[in-house]
Amino acid sequence: AQSVTQLDSQVPVFEEAPVELRCNYSSSVSVYLFWYVQYPNQGLQLLLKYLSGSTLVKGINGFEAEFNKSQTSFHLRKPSVHISDTAEYFCAVKNFGNEKLTFGTGTRLTIIP
Amino acid sequence: GAVVSQHPSRVICKSGTSVKIECRSLDFQATTMFWYRQFPKQSLMLMATSNEGSKATYEQGVEKDKFLINHASLTLSTLTVTSAHPEDSSFYICSATGGAEEKLFFGSGTQLSVL
Numbered sequence: 001a002q003s004v005t006q007l008d009s010q011v012p013v014f015e016e017a018p019v020e021l022r023c024n025y026s027s028s029v030s031v032y033l034f035w036y037v038q039y040p041n042q043g044l045q046l047l048l049k050y051l052s053g054s055t056l057v058k059g060i061n062g063f064e065a066e067f068n069k070s071q072t073s074f075h076l077r078k079p080s081v082h083i084s085d086t087a088e089y090f091c092a093v094k095n096f097g098n099e100k101l102t103f104g105t106g107t108r109l110t111i112i113p
Numbered sequence: 114g115a116v117v118s119q120h121p122s123r124v125i126c127k128s129g130t131s132v133k134i135e136c137r138s139l140d141f142q143a144t145t146m147f148w149y150r151q152f153p154k155q156s157l158m159l160m161a162t163s164n165e166g167s168k169a170t171y172e173q174g175v176e177k178d179k180f181l182i183n184h185a186s187l188t189l190s191t192l193t194v195t196s197a198h199p200e201d202s203s204f205y206i207c208s209a210t211g212g213a214e215e216k217l218f219f220g221s222g223t224q225l226s227v228l
Contacts, residue, residue, distance in 0.1 A: 043206050043219040099145055105156045
């Protein structure tokens with residue numbers, strides 16, 4: 001079975017500063033990896049995904065993530081955050097051939113003006 | 114625009130009543146739909162997976178008689194919370210896929226409050 005660990009439950013960052021949200025996963029087979037963002041009282045919106053190919057994945061809103069197979073990580077980064085980035089961020093993993101997504105516990109990103 | 118529509122966005126009901134939540138795929142055929150439950154400040158927990166025309170597969174610990182799922186067509190799945198109680202109060206989210214790995218879309222969620 002796969003699992004996802006998001007070590008940081010809350011990350012406060014000053015506006016225009018860089019941010020990294022950490023995600024580590026565990027799986028016995030090859031995986032697909034995802035980052036989702038959730039704004040208050042809303043569903044999830046896909047930020048980016050890694051399916052195959054280049055390990056550096058660029059997503060929407062200036063976010064990017066790097067797949068590191070040896071460290072089983074998929075950390076999310078943004079070089080300069082904005083107030084509008086305040087939200088909950090979820091890392092998720094899906095095994096090849098399995099439609100189920102397993103989510104991490106989420107990281108609340110708070111941008112400080 | 115949204116490709117998965119979830120309705121209602123918010124519902125308040127009395128204890129003992131049943132509530133139905135709809136999840137529709139708007140411009141694709143959803144062969145598989147997922148239902149999640151999310152408690153405040155927690156992650157999404159998968160409740161069940163439903164494939165069109167067949168019975169839903171429930172995750173361990175989820176009562177199938179309490180959370181009835183119907184996936185009668187390729188564009189509609191419903192979750193009915195039967196005889197709701199205050200502990201069923203939660204945020205429920207559906208997602209739908211047409212099968213391709215990257216084509217998974219989420220609804221906007223339903224906040225259920227049981228008084």
